[in-house]
Amino acid sequence: MDTLTLLRTGKLAGTRRLNLACDLREFPQEIFDLADTLEILDLSDNELSALPADFGRLHKLRVLFCSNNQFTELPAVLGQCPQLSMIGFKANRIRHVPAAALTPALRWLILTDNRISELPAELGQCTRLQKLMLAGNRLQTLPESLAACTQLELLRISANEFSALPDWLFSLPRLAWLAYAGNPLCADDAAPADDIPHIDWHDLDICQQLGEGASGVIHRAVWQLGPVERTDVAVKLFKGALTSDGLPHSEMAACIGAGLHSNLIAVHGRINNHPEGKSGLIMELIATDFHNLAGPPNLDSCTRDIYAAGTAFSLGAIVRIAHAIASAACHLHARGILHGDLYAHNILHNGAGDCLLGDFGAASFIAGTDPAHEQALQRIEVRAFACLLAELLTRCELPADPAALSALGELQQHCDHCDSEARPLFTEIKQTLMKLRASPAAG
Known part of the structure; x- marks a missing residue:
């Protein structure tokens, strides 16, 4: 029995976490039956464009994910939920972020991959904010009021339209993890292609997959160096899509630009002539005891x-x-x-x-x-x-x-x-x- 059916038949009473991904076009009213217990709600990968006006009935809700939907505005009704501390609306069509949507408990806001060109000054009143993820929007500036968010530790503003970083950013006492590649301020966001060898795809025998991240897939491979010489390597093929951190081509440029160091994973070369035109790197294969x-x-x-x-x-x-x-x-x-x-x-x-x-x-x-x-x-x-x-x-x-x-x-x-x-x-x-x-x- 699928989750939506279980919800509608009352068999999820008392649940604290609910995940629904079933091409929803409207918010299921049965979710309100869980109002006294529901803390985490994930409605990602649906076709939603609005939330009900009485959304605040979910008075215990702490976490809401609505990524990969059809929202054009961050719903103002979110502000009705006093305990809502994590909001995730990645990969929608959001252009407008109303001040009313911001909650005083907000710690973690994800608005990656939208169409936002401006944020409300009231964001600076969210003084508990620790993570702010805004990569892949149309922002040129951040509200100066964010200088009051002294708990902010992680900021992602890659792939926007910043021509400079705001001066107040450097005075935030707890900021530790910052990403801003792919903006006009990074005029040269790519390492020269000739810095490392170009390795033909046909000289690689791809073996088992070793892992997969947001930006790409890593395989074990054998690199044919010559008629006899072969060596084991790792091959990372980039997906080409925006991630929460930024653009894969920025990652690739940084990997190349990093050069050689005993505590970095060595890059042997970049892939040439991939049959699907994908970008990729040939890297040192890490020992299995790491x-x-x-x-x-x-x-x-x-x-x-x-x-x-x-x-x-x-x-x-x-x-x-x-x-x-x-x-x-x-x-x-x-x-x-x-x-x-x-x-x-x-x-x-x-x-x-x-x-x-x-x-x-x-x-x-x-x-x-x-x-x-x-x-x-x-x-x-x-x-x-x-x-x-x-x-x-x-x-x-x-x-x-x-x-x-x-x-x-x-x-x-x-x-x-x-x-x-x-x-x-x-x-x-x-x-x-x-x-x-x-x-x-x-x-």
């Missing part, structure tokens, strides 16, 4: 990664991981690239402290901007590093050397300073960690 350091945030954690229960690291492993990621970030910044998504879930590690920073889907180019802005952007990423270091330190195995542990804690607090100008750059962070790594106390 795994994601953590899982991505969930609906409750919002901006914080989820670690497996019982996860713990020796102090020595924490120092090695921190030094490796600081070194990779230092390298990227020197090459004019902001990673934009420096998170544990984008770090592969093998349990001994060896790690690789991956996923450039949110990367942006910083070269060519005002020098003061370049350093300000780098210090935003330093706060992301502070969050990572805090997560690792809370999972440090004891006993550990008190002096080394204290030194790491002081570094973390320095990187997390609410005044972004007081934070160190990664060149300094790398040097501090290098000294700690050389210390016998840190293992």
Whole structure:
């Protein structure tokens, strides 16, 4: 029996979460029967263009997804739901965002891939806002009132029409993850094609799929280097569609522009002559003993990664991981690239402290901007590093050397300073960690 039938026959009474994707053109009134328990409602992948005027009857609703529908306006009735903290209307046709649609509890707003050219000043009154995802719209500016959103940590404004970043953005005390590629302000958003070899598709034998993300699919492959020589590689084929972080071609440009570093996944070349014209990269194949350091945030954690229960690291492993990621970030910044998504879930590690920073889907180019802005952007990423270091330190195995542990804690607090100008750059962070790594106390 399908979910809609179960709903209409009263068999979902008491449910806290409801997912309905069945070509709905109208909001099912039976959903109101769940008003006293329903907390998460997912109506994505339907044909909806409006919500009922009495939508506020869902007084316990915390999360609403209505992606891939036909809305042209963010429904004002959302403002009737006092506990609604996460709103997702990705890939609709939204042009207008009324102030009435914003809720005081709002923590996470997703309006990716719409037609929005302006946001209401009242968005700045959503002082609990932590995630704001606006990639793929028509925005030229953000409301200055957003400067009051001091809890904002993640901002996605890629693939819009910004000619500059607002100055107040750099003073947000908690901003850590920023993506803005694919805007006019990034005049040269692509690495030159001749920077790396072009590898013919017919020289690749595609094997099993290794994974799939928002921007592309990764396969294991064998690269025929010559009549005899062959090597195992990973091949990432880009889907070509906008993601929540931005445009796949921006990710590809950043991967190429990153160059070689021991803590980045090496790019061997870009694909040429794909039969369907797809873009892709040939990359280093990662050893099977490498795994994601953590899982991505969930609906409750919002901006914080989820670690497996019982996860713990020796102090020595924490120092090695921190030094490796600081070194990779230092390298990227020197090459004019902001990673934009420096998170544990984008770090592969093998349990001994060896790690690789991956996923450039949110990367942006910083070269060519005002020098003061370049350093300000780098210090935003330093706060992301502070969050990572805090997560690792809370999972440090004891006993550990008190002096080394204290030194790491002081570094973390320095990187997390609410005044972004007081934070160190990664060149300094790398040097501090290098000294700690050389210390016998840190293992």
